[in-house]
Amino acid sequence: MTFSGRRASDSLLISSLASGQTVAGAAKAANVSERTVTRRLKLASFKTAIATARTAMTERATALLTELSTSAANALGALLKADSEAVRLGAARSILELGARLREAGEIEARIAALESGGGSDYEPTRIPRRAG
Numbered sequence: 001m002t003f004s005g006r007r008a009s010d011s012l013l014i015s016s017l018a019s020g021q022t023v024a025g026a027a028k029a030a031n032v033s034e035r036t037v038t039r040r041l042k043l044a045s046f047k048t049a050i051a052t053a054r055t056a057m058t059e060r061a062t063a064l065l066t067e068l069s070t071s072a073a074n075a076l077g078a079l080l081k082a083d084s085e086a087v088r089l090g091a092a093r094s095i096l097e098l099g100a101r102l103r104e105a106g107e108i109e110a111r112i113a114a115l116e117s118g119g120g121s122d123y124e125p126t127r128i129p130r131r132a133g
Contacts, residue, residue: 010046013037018053 016026079091
């Protein structure tokens with residue numbers, strides 16, 4: 001959708017500010033004065049639009065990273081069959097380290113969810129038995 005006038009400059013300002021531009025950078029991108037940007041930033045609806053745009057950008061980036069994670073995991077899995085022992089060892093270490101981090105992140109999410117739902121005492125952490133020796 002193409003906007004003209006104020007709507008066009010506001011759209012450019014919102015996307016520029018949501019992506020981390022400074023007031024000066026956003027003003028230049030939207031071809032408006034810094035004072036205009038400062039005035040817009042005083043409007044609750046404008047700040048809400050920036051936050052909404054930033055959330056959408058973050059969600060798109062997260063979805064892309066999630067999609068790419070599958071390819072990365074497959075690449076690590078393929079390296080487990082490499083001819084080089086050093087490459088196989090590196091892949092194995094990476095898989096084990098990343099697996100532990102993902103498991104920990106999952107447990108933290110579960111704990112937070114339990115606390116937020118008021119059922120904090122119902123949470124039972126996953127216990128992984130250790131090998132003797």
